[in-house]
Amino acid sequence: MKPWENIHAVADNRLQPVAAFNRYQTLQDALDMEEEATIGFQSLNGLWQFRYFHTPEEVPQNFIELWKSLNEQIEVPSCWQLKGYDQMHYTDVLYPFPINPPFVPTENPTGVYGYEFDYEVNKGERAILQFEGVSAYFEVYLNGEYIGFSKGSRLESRFDISEYLKPNGNQLIVKVVKWSDGTYLEDQDMWWLSGIFRPVRLYKLIDGEDLDIQIDTQPQEGYEDFQLSVQIKHTKSNARLYLYENGKRIREVNPLIDGKSLTTILAPKRWTAETPHLYTLICEIEGKDDFYFIPVKFGFREVRIIQNQICINGVPIFLNGVNRHDFNPKNGLVVSREQMKSDVEMMKTFNINAVRTAHYPNQSYFYELCDEYGLYVIDEADLECHGFENTGVYDWISDNQLWEKQYVDRGVRMVERDKNHPSIIMWSLGNESSSGQNFTAMYGAIKQIDSSRLIHYEGDKQAAYSDVYTTMYTNYEKLEQLGKLSEGRKPHILCEYGHAMGNGPGGLEEYQRIMRKYSRLQGGFIWEWYDQAIEIERDGETTYFYGGDFKDTPNNSNFCVDGLIHPDRSPSTALYEVKKVFEPIKTELIQENKQLKLSIQNLYDFIDLSTIQLELCYLNEEGGCLFSKMKNLPAILPGEIRQFPIETFSVQDGTQDIYLRLRFKQQETGHLVTENQFLIQKKKSTEPHFESAKFKVEQEHMKLTIQNESSKAVFNQVTGLLETYAYQGEVFIQQGPRMTLWRAPIDNDMYQLKEWQETFFLNKLSEQLRGFDYQETADGITVSVRKYVGALNQGWGYEVELTYNFFGKGMLNLFIEGKPKINCVEIPKMLPRIGFEFQVNQQLSEFSWYGLGPRENYSDSKASAFMGTYHSTVENLHVPYVFPQENGAHMNVEYAALQDGKKESGWKLSMNPPRMLTIHDYTKEALEKAMHSDEIEKSPFNVLTIDIAQSGLGSNSCGPEQQEAHRLKIQPFVTEINFEPMKREEKQDEH
Ligand code: GAL
Ligand code: MG
Secondary structure, eight states: OOGGGOTTOSEESOOOOOOSOOOBSSHHHHHHTOGGGSTTOEEOOEEEEEEEESSGGGSOSSHHHHHHHOOEEEEESOOGGGGTSSOOOEESSOOSSOOBTTBOOSSOOEEEEEEEEOOOOOTTOEEEEEESOEESEEEEEETTEEEEEEOOTTSOEEEEOGGGOOSSOEEEEEEEESOOGGGGGBOOSEEOOOEEOSOEEEEEETTSOOOEEEEEEEEOGGGSSEEEEEEEESOOSEEEEEEEETTEEEEEEOOOBTTEEEEEESSOOBBOSSSBOOEEEEEEEEOSSOEEEEEEEEOBOOEEEETTEEEETTEEOOEEEEEOOOOBTTTBTOOOHHHHHHHHHHHHHTTOOEEEOTTSOOOHHHHHHHHHHTOEEEEEOSOBOGGGGGGTOTTTTTTOGGGHHHHHHHHHHHHHHHTTOTTEEEEEOOSSOOOOHHHHHHHHHHHHHOOSSEEEOTTOTTOSSOSSEEEESOOHHHHHHHHHOOTTOOOEEEEEESOOOSSOOOOHHHHHHHHHHSTTEEEEEESOSBOOOEEEEETTEEEEEOTTTTSOSSOOGGGGOOOSBOTTSOBOHHHHHHHHHTOSEEEEEEEETTEEEEEEEEOOSSOOSTTEEEEEEEEETTOOEEEEEEEEOOOOOTTOEEEEEEOOOOOSSOOSOEEEEEEEEETTTOOEEEEEEEEEEOOOOOOOOOOOOOOEEEEETTEEEEEOSSEEEEEETTTOOEEEEEETTEEEEEEEEEEEOOOOOOGGGTTTHHIIIIISOTTOEEEEEEEEEEEEOSSSEEEEEEEEEEETTOSEEEEEEEEEEEOGGGOEEEEEEEEEEEOSSOOOSOBSEEEEEEEEOTTOOEEEEEEEESSOOBTTBOTTOEEEEEEEETGGGOOOOSSOOSOOOEEEEEEEEEEOTTSSSEEEEEEEEEEEEEEESSOHHHHHHOSSGGGOOOOSSEEEEEEEEEOOOOSTTSSOOOOGGGSBOOOOEEEEEEEEEEOOOOOOOOO
């Protein structure tokens, strides 16, 4: 039997799993905890010899022959598919081979790795070779001798290599096989990648003992004092235990009796994600002839369900979480320490307090960071067999006793390695693998090792064994219902929601509102943290590839590009939205009589607000500060709402809108926790002043030209479109406005598309000119254009009337009225947009607006957008989604300016009422056509779209559609736009 198809063998000669810790020779080293100072530490990362084979059997059996044949080189850690071997392939659910467990394809890519090293061990010492992650099955050979094998890609494997070690010139061979019986358990939605993808190292057990340490903390009544329990297993040595805080010894811990020590610690600082206080236990191990130190960082915290709620140290918590895969756009599964640190720091910056390690254990270092920075973790076993779902026998192996050992192994190894991390509050049995006896067995095995944490498994729909109910992408109605169920129910979380694919998700605020409303709903985890797209250089440009781009079939296209951060690590709009929705400080403005009151609610679970500074500022619409004040907040307690009277402010002249802006910052660092804005005073409405002017009107064939000494408008009398509008010889409008009901589809439109495109042809509008007249008025000229606009084969459409009033100094007032005309039964339930497109002069590359910003915003995704005057360039208003799609809109724009780079000429537009505006240097057709960011064909003009409205974003790529209020219906509209040339600024005399 091939060992990689033998379900009864999860490993051969692999050492027992133990907690992640290092041994040090001196106390100081132990306190510093530098990995490099570990006794006998030697990193085996770097360049290895390599050779790629098409089947494991093809690998020469003779060690020397094999060693000599390894004539290529590869970096370790890496994924060989990203180093030019084998084939990149992305599938969400499908196994890329027949389902015939435990058998896998005979043609089975195999990478043989060779590494030569020197390593000395003394008598009594053991040398441990440790792999943090190898995908998937691998065998280890040293100096021609077989050492052992292991399975379980995202789990640690250790081998004792002492027996065959020589001081110099050791030849290590690792044979890595892509498909194994274990692959049936590794069907996560991600790229199929192989190789030694996590670090490899050597270290020593100087007394030969492979001991293990388990720390537990149990609160005593009142949660003041804790009992610290330390267990040291698999040892005959003596140990003295000391408790350290910030590098200082604070006390000795009671001695071990039968391997266990129990000590009451009075009033320790407790660990929570908001107060990540860590202590270090230093174990001084006294072996036969040796003495060494093991440091273990831990925290005092308890996880428990109290009255249907997940509580940390007796207090119910709320999870503002994300799902995180190990991913790097250049290196696939290989994630550096720097990147992990940056992930954790970004999460903290964006008000995220929890992370689910979807869908497998991460490197140990990641949990160290979560302990230190404060993130609650759901640590998930490396287990998913999603592809079975399509066979109709989803529980094929999950409910088959023959596989029990494999399931249990994956749970146990995770728990043994990670058991001392205070950040981990739940173990997850895996993802999308149906349910069955192997999960109950795994549950039991985990609880035996560690009963101090909760167990999570979404596939256990009835929460028969899972300690919490958990669902994914639950729609709002269902979630409300779940919130209302309370009697005897376990807590409920959303292990995945808010699918961040492309532009979106919309509707996060509604999720938060519902989850905050019901006590048994305790938050959830956004899907997902990082776009899983592969970075490619072509024609000197960087772009990103997804499923299918490597000629991989079948594939799930860009379904892996659904993160809150773009591949270049810049935060997406959605991440800013998440930050605001997850804000820990909620504010409301209350007006009582003449007094303004600010209500501040502390949504942290543990800390008060005394470390927060409030920067309160009255601003005009241009961002000018009229009054500001800093104030350190008092100790508003968790959950508490307090009201404060604040100074009112008003201005007499009323020429601008006045806002109150509140910014809550960390006093010490200035870090912005959250902000809010309230409109305080609306400006007085003013009628625009139009100067009268005389125009010359010429009709020539199809054209109607209206001009005087400063401005010129040319209409096509057949189409009714404006073909030129210019002032002082500078063209502004080159064509337009054309009505549109279409947007370049966003990923969240994917399930609407068929109907939109093939039933209602919303992307195939045509116009029928019904009337074109002009008339001289006392002040200028009025052109009125009447049209019928409809889509291919549709019995419904719009009667649109555009009235152009031309005045002096280049001013144009455009009034548009649209009336739906429905002469049929079948009409669309939702429209992507109702808008008007103008082609405008591309020289006007600077864009400013008074509206919502600074980032793009849509009706169900604008919590993080505030009213203000913003400046950008047309180019920068493009949001570079990996899969190009509608982007960059700004709502509530009252006025905007388009100017040239030198700001010498330009146009001002005022919208009445305020509208949604988008401007790009490409057409929406070009955007729709492009499959990758570098393929968007630029247009020779800019496209300005003024929307009556757009539908919201929703979350329908995976989740609920737009809520009713964010679904745009066929509706009548009127809108008015004023165009006005901007004065050239007088050149300042520089001398
Ligand atoms: C979930 C699954 C994730 C991912 C997501 C869609 O069902 O657990 O792994 O596939 O859907 O992006
Ligand atoms: Mg899946």
